[in-house]
Amino acid sequence: TMRCDHPDIEAFIEAKQEPGRLTMFNLSVLATDPFMEAVKRDGDWDLVFGGKIYKTLKARALWDRIMAATYAYAEPGVIFIDRINRRNNLYYAEEIHATNPCGEQPLPPYGACLLGSVNLAALVKEPFTGDAHIDEGELSDLVYAAVRAMDNVVDISRFPLPEQRHEAQAKRRIGLGVTGLADALIMCRSRYGSDASLALISKWMKALSRAAYLASVELAKEKGPFPLFVADAYLAGETVSSLDKDVREAIAEHGIRNALVTSIAPTGTISLFAGNVSSGIEPVFAYAYTRKVLMPDGTRREEKVRDYALDRYRETFGAEAALPDYFVTAQELTPAEHIAVQAAVQDHIDSSISKTINVPAEISFDDFKSIYMDAYEKGLKGCTTYRPSEVRGSVLSVDEAPAEAKNAEQPALPLAAPAMPSDRYEKDGVVYMSKPLERETVLPGFTYKLQWPESDHAIYITINDIAQEGRRRPFEIFINSKNMEHYAWTVALTRMISAVFRRGGDVTFVVEELKAVFDPRGGSWMKGRYVPSLLAAIGEVIEQHMIDTGFIAAKDGKPVTEALRAVAGDPPPPGNPTVTSLKGCPRCGERGMIKQEGCETCTSCGYSKCS
Numbered sequence: 001t002m003r004c005d006h007p008d009i010e011a012f013i014e015a016k017q018e019p020g021r022l023t024m025f026n027l028s029v030l031a032t033d034p035f036m037e038a039v040k041r042d043g044d045w046d047l048v049f050g051g052k053i054y055k056t057l058k059a060r061a062l063w064d065r066i067m068a069a070t071y072a073y074a075e076p077g078v079i080f081i082d083r084i085n086r087r088n089n090l091y092y093a094e095e096i097h098a099t100n101p102c103g104e105q106p107l108p109p110y111g112a113c114l115l116g117s118v119n120l121a122a123l124v125k126e127p128f129t130g131d132a133h134i135d136e137g138e139l140s141d142l143v144y145a146a147v148r149a150m151d152n153v154v155d156i157s158r159f160p161l162p163e164q165r166h167e168a169q170a171k172r173r174i175g176l177g178v179t180g181l182a183d184a185l186i187m188c189r190s191r192y193g194s195d196a197s198l199a200l201i202s203k204w205m206k207a208l209s210r211a212a213y214l215a216s217v218e219l220a221k222e223k224g225p226f227p228l229f230v231a232d233a234y235l236a237g238e239t240v241s242s243l244d245k246d247v248r249e250a251i252a253e254h255g256i257r258n259a260l261v262t263s264i265a266p267t268g269t270i271s272l273f274a275g276n277v278s279s280g281i282e283p284v285f286a287y288a289y290t291r292k293v294l295m296p297d298g299t300r301r302e303e304k305v306r307d308y309a310l311d312r313y314r315e316t317f318g319a320e321a322a323l324p325d326y327f328v329t330a331q332e333l334t335p336a337e338h339i340a341v342q343a344a345v346q347d348h349i350d351s352s353i354s355k356t357i358n359v360p361a362e363i364s365f366d367d368f369k370s371i372y373m374d375a376y377e378k379g380l381k382g383c384t385t386y387r388p389s390e391v392r393g394s395v396l397s398v399d400e401a402p403a404e405a406k407n408a409e410q411p412a413l414p415l416a417a418p419a420m421p422s423d424r425y426e427k428d429g430v431v432y433m434s435k436p437l438e439r440e441t442v443l444p445g446f447t448y449k450l451q452w453p454e455s456d457h458a459i460y461i462t463i464n465d466i467a468q469e470g471r472r473r474p475f476e477i478f479i480n481s482k483n484m485e486h487y488a489w490t491v492a493l494t495r496m497i498s499a500v501f502r503r504g505g506d507v508t509f510v511v512e513e514l515k516a517v518f519d520p521r522g523g524s525w526m527k528g529r530y531v532p533s534l535l536a537a538i539g540e541v542i543e544q545h546m547i548d549t550g551f552i553a554a555k556d557g558k559p560v561t562e563a564l565r566a567v568a569g570d571p572p573p574p575g576n577p578t579v580t581s582l583k584g585c586p587r588c589g590e591r592g593m594i595k596q597e598g599c600e601t602c603t604s605c606g607y608s609k610c611s
Helices: 009-013 033-041 059-073 081-086 136-156 162-171 181-187 195-223 231-235 245-254 268-273 308-317 335-346 365-377 403-407 484-502 509-515 534-548 562-568
Strands: 028-031 044-049 052-058 077-080 114-119 174-179 288-294 300-306 424-427 430-433 445-450 459-468 471-481 524-526 529-531 593-596 599-602
Touching: 009 028, 009 059, 033 044, 033 059, 033 365, 044 059, 052 059, 059 077, 059 365, 077 081, 077 365, 114 136, 136 162, 136 174, 136 195, 174 195, 181 195, 181 308, 195 245, 195 335, 231 245, 335 365, 445 534, 459 534, 471 484, 471 534, 484 509, 484 534, 509 534, 529 534
Parallel strands: 028 077, 114 174
Antiparallel strands: 044 052, 288 300, 424 430, 445 459, 459 471, 524 529, 593 599
16 A cells, blocks of 8 residues: 555556566555545645655646556555545544455554354245344344454464464454345345445444444443553544444443454355355345366366245245345446445444445446545545456356347356357366467567676577467467576477467566466566566566567557556557457356455455455
8 A cells, every 4th residue: 555645656656567577466545535635626735754845736637647646557446545444443542544355354564353154045035025134133143253263263363473463362353244235135135235225234234333342342342442442532533423322322331342343355265155145235146057166086067056035035925936126236236336335334344344336347437537536535445346348357247138038938148258269278267278379481680688786697588479360469489598597498488378379469577477477486577676586587588579569569568468458548449349358267267257345366266365
């Protein structure tokens, strides 16, 4: 994270736009309240460090720059940091500068927080009837048991560092939340994002929050409050002040065991274990899909997976019954409906929320950036969107279906795969290319001299190209050096890279992979820049070759993507179709990655990554 008034904020915004750079974590801008007000009035904004003003620019121009990068690259995210600190129950004892990787838990240095979730879908009584409801008594009992269990875990956990143990035990943070919210709404015949659904959400979340705070008070009676509890300061906090009077009186009399008690965490895997209920507070992404399960003997078995609420509906009304209009998926919701649900939940959560607002690729830039301002106005603590783009790809695709599809026996939204070219075939989940690109007798190319500081001899890199679709594209690579230490791996590297080049398609990922390699022995400084490894240096040579030959375009030394051209208003290059590529899972290879709750999760094997 970096504050919006830091002198390096402009470079920070663009830090991940270079392929292969900073690939293993997300970036977020800490947007302060004064900055947001300056954006709204188009005022000046100072970039300050150590009391010195380094630059002054228009706040709205900086905001648009953040939004343009997010529109094209899905990063950086935005965290409304003043709101987080103001509403923090521990505002008097700490200052927050960042969240955990999925965004639901703002934490101080060395902070840790145990997370847990209550399955709302399992608590719905008389589903799909006019009397459908959640038994709040049962909910309270579950919350009490969960809070006690989670508080015990704080004591028995083994922390890697003593600072982490001290931080956890001094404040005893826990984060109890929910999963299955969307399915619970469906079972109560309420459309996700509607006014009726927001009323239900507020009712359920208030009941959960109230029960969690009272459970923590009961633990304080038995075991004592958290060590940093200061009654007057704690009760004066913005979030605690909004609790019911009797809850605040109980805290004043007995203290509270856990400084913070509620949070909405990612629940991809546990939602599957619970019968494939909807994840966290996310809408249902697809009501049915095929999942490949890895068996003990290494084989894979296909399983049809259907949403929990859909199965309950079919059990009640039969397989032929038409689906009512309250069965909606993420593709059918507007950004405003996503934000409305998140805001309704945020009112009753003392930490934050892991949630992704999925938007269509064709959304205009103006409409896109208004989502973040709307999120600020609605009181959210942060905002994360996901827009399929040329840069990030489309993590999940669903088949287009006519409106009457909801009346069909299979209301499924299966994963779609792009049409297979005639020179490819698929077997056992592996795509084979039977015909590599043809090689001419003579190929044009260039040879580059690379002098790696730790090597006595220069390395020579030859890249040959072929002409295809009116442009040159790399076809093969050779790496030679008098240094025999490099011989074996350079031969292997050239064969592998050449094999990739000859298969065609988008081969720019080769550059990204090479540039991301870090040598544990240390890299070297080259031309005033630190290069993390010899392989990264080779990657940079290949990238520059691609730029010089026109295979990829460059702007200020960086590739110009279709997404950035769209932001700038430039027309797309001729013959460049709309991106429909699917993102494959790094574990199983299936094209079934979806973006939810700040994490990319594979619907086929369950792999999850919060990068």
